Amino acid sequence: MPTISTNDLKNGTVLDLDGQLWQVIWFQHHKPGKGNTVVRSKLKHVLSGKVVDKTFNSDTKVESASVDRREMQYLYHDGSAFVFMDTATYDQLPVPDETVGDAKDYLLENQVATVALHDGTPLYIDLPASVELEITYTEPGLQGDRSTGGTKPATLETGKQIQVPLFLTTGERVKVDTRDGNYLGRV
Numbered sequence: 001m002p003t004i005s006t007n008d009l010k011n012g013t014v015l016d017l018d019g020q021l022w023q024v025i026w027f028q029h030h031k032p033g034k035g036n037t038v039v040r041s042k043l044k045h046v047l048s049g050k051v052v053d054k055t056f057n058s059d060t061k062v063e064s065a066s067v068d069r070r071e072m073q074y075l076y077h078d079g080s081a082f083v084f085m086d087t088a089t090y091d092q093l094p095v096p097d098e099t100v101g102d103a104k105d106y107l108l109e110n111q112v113a114t115v116a117l118h119d120g121t122p123l124y125i126d127l128p129a130s131v132e133l134e135i136t137y138t139e140p141g142l143q144g145d146r147s148t149g150g151t152k153p154a155t156l157e158t159g160k161q162i163q164v165p166l167f168l169t170t171g172e173r174v175k176v177d178t179r180d181g182n183y184l185g186r187v
Contacts, residue, residue: 004062006056006060021118027041067116105181133174
């Protein structure tokens with residue numbers, strides 16, 4: 001495995017610490033009044049999503065893991081895994097349900113997503129910041145509803161339920177934030 005200095009850390013770098021893969025989500029060089037410079041960091045466990053704070057001495061060598069991020073097209077769900085196709089080689093890759101996680105709420109067939117692989121094993125799925133989905137069911141709005149104000153639940157074509165403004169109806173397409181599931185607007 002290639003080693004890098006903690007002075008060269010960047011957000012998104014994946015480290016191999018004691019056989020575990022951790023992604024750097026934040027780092028800061030810190031020079032206390034007394035003593036050596038240290039690098040404070042927040043690391044996210046790639047498989048479990050657990051976030052920890054870790055401090056390294058400056059210029060310490062750590063192992064970086066090679067993570068291959070590929071654009072892949074979602075094809076179908078076979079019951080236990082989501083099947084993606086590499087858009088460059090047309091190879092199909094089954095990604096387990098646990099790895100896809102909450103991204104399943106925003107995946108439609110033929111949608112392109114980024115799949116991160118380490119030694120051929122899928123680690124996680126990166127979706128675009130927002131997706132466009134159709135509302136399959138929502139209660140009708142009441143007389144006097146305005147575009148500002150209240151919200152109501154709506155079920156999307158993926159089965160995900162979100163809160164939308166009162167004026168939206170079944171069949172409309174909406175833009176949804178994939179990070180927190182919030183309604184962003186009509187399409």
